[in-house]
Amino acid sequence: MPASSCTVTGLALIGEEMEAEPVRITVEDGIIVSLEPFSGRPERWICPAFFNAHTHLGDTVAMDIPARGGLAELVRPPDGLKHRILASTPRADLVAGMRASIDVMLATGTMGFADFREGGAVGVAALREAAAGLPCRPVIFGRDGGEREADGIGISSVRDVEHAEALVAEARRLGRLVALHAGERDPSDVDDALSFEPDLLVHCTHATDRQLRACADADIPIAVCPRSNWVLGVAASAAHPPLQRMLDLGCRLFLGTDNVMFVQPEIPQEMAFAATVYRLPPAEILRAAVSGSALLGRSSVLEEGNFANFLVINPNKSNICFSRDPRTTIVKRIHASAIEQKVLTLK
Ligand SMILES: [Zn+2]
Numbered sequence: 647m648p649a650s651s652c653t654v655t656g657l658a659l660i661g662e663e664m665e666a667e668p669v670r671i672t673v674e675d676g677i678i679v680s681l682e683p684f685s686g687r688p689e690r691w692i693c694p695a696f697f698n699a700h701t702h703l704g705d706t707v708a709m710d711i712p713a714r715g716g717l718a719e720l721v722r723p724p725d726g727l728k729h730r731i732l733a734s735t736p737r738a739d740l741v742a743g744m745r746a747s748i749d750v751m752l753a754t755g756t757m758g759f760a761d762f763r764e765g766g767a768v769g770v771a772a773l774r775e776a777a778a779g780l781p782c783r784p785v786i787f788g789r790d791g792g793e794r795e796a797d798g799i800g801i802s803s804v805r806d807v808e809h810a811e812a813l814v815a816e817a818r819r820l821g822r823l824v825a826l827h828a829g830e831r832d833p834s835d836v837d838d839a840l841s842f843e844p845d846l847l848v849h850c851t852h853a854t855d856r857q858l859r860a861c862a863d864a865d866i867p868i869a870v871c872p873r874s875n876w877v878l879g880v881a882a883s884a885a886h887p888p889l890q891r892m893l894d895l896g897c898r899l900f901l902g903t904d905n906v907m908f909v910q911p912e913i914p915q916e917m918a919f920a921a922t923v924y925r926l927p928p929a930e931i932l933r934a935a936v937s938g939s940a941l942l943g944r945s946s947v948l949e950e951g952n953f954a955n956f957l958v959i960n961p962n963k964s965n966i967c968f969s970r971d972p973r974t975t976i977v978k979r980i981h982a983s984a985i986e987q988k989v990l991t992l993k
Pocket residue numbers: 700701702762827848904905
């Protein structure tokens with residue numbers, strides 16, 4: 647519901663700590679103007695809306711194509727399987743696929759996403775068309791000239807791109823964001839990526855402690871995509887990506903779902919996987935699922951003065967009403983069918 651003014655009561659996950667407290671939230675003109683203690687028995691849960699910090703929505707059209715191979719054969723530009731499929735797909739199908747994936751993200755409580763968009767300026771325009779009119783805001787990282795029309799430049803590993811330095815310099819000159827895949831297969835492309843002082847690194851699946859410390863020191867957020875790493879065979883234990891180590895070293899984590907080709911772009915599934923395999927504290931997983939909205943220049947945390955971007959969950963629609971810890975239950979079990987209302991601000 648893109649409502650600009652409303653009042654909602656419930657057990658809400660408040661502030662950066664996401665502590666559950668019964669409150670009445672008042673929204674005026676899209677802004678949370680008050681969060682007051684609520685003394686009644688709350689019948690709803692209120693959770694900040696999610697942000698998917700790394701997607702490739704374009705490859706929705708290649709969903710679950712029977713294919714063998716690893717990173718290089720499937721997704722490395724310019725000749726990976728997905729790039730061949732994208733090049734041969736009619737534009738209307740491409741747009742319809744991306745829009746269908748945005749609808750899925752919205753249904754599962756996602757208010758925005760950061761996409762690495764292939765296909766140059768034409769590709770960026772296709773994504774803008776796919777997202778038009780939906781209350782799910784894109785941050786688009788273009789390439790092959792698309793960065794001029796986009797919010798930033800999204801560079802596949804520096805290993806795969808010639809003249810990365812000149813591309814980054816041009817993006818900076820245009821005032822655009824800079825994001826790079828790094829450390830997905832091994833640590834060897836992370837130092838070069840860090841040298842560009844990027845706004846976002848994606849993966850860091852095999853980054854070393856020294857590299858992670860550098861990310862923390864420079865406050866460069868890392869979009870991690872654990873399910874994608876497992877599917878592509880670059881992770882096979884909780885050691886990669888080193889999520890707990892990243893937190894211990896003070897890194898800022900965002901959750902992403904990566905290629906729609908083989909991972910469904912649903913943040914709740916990614917949270918449940920992180921909880922099961924990596925055993926991170928639920929508050930840390932939730933924070934990573936929410937805080938990517940910093941790429942939009944805003945916070946979705948439930949605090950007075952922030953834009954209203956939150957989900958109203960009806961636990962009585964399923965067995966989750968028996969939960970002894972709603973925050974943990976949201977991380978491990980939340981499903982689109984329990985999301986009763988979405989209060990999203992598009993400004
Ligand atoms: Zn990616």
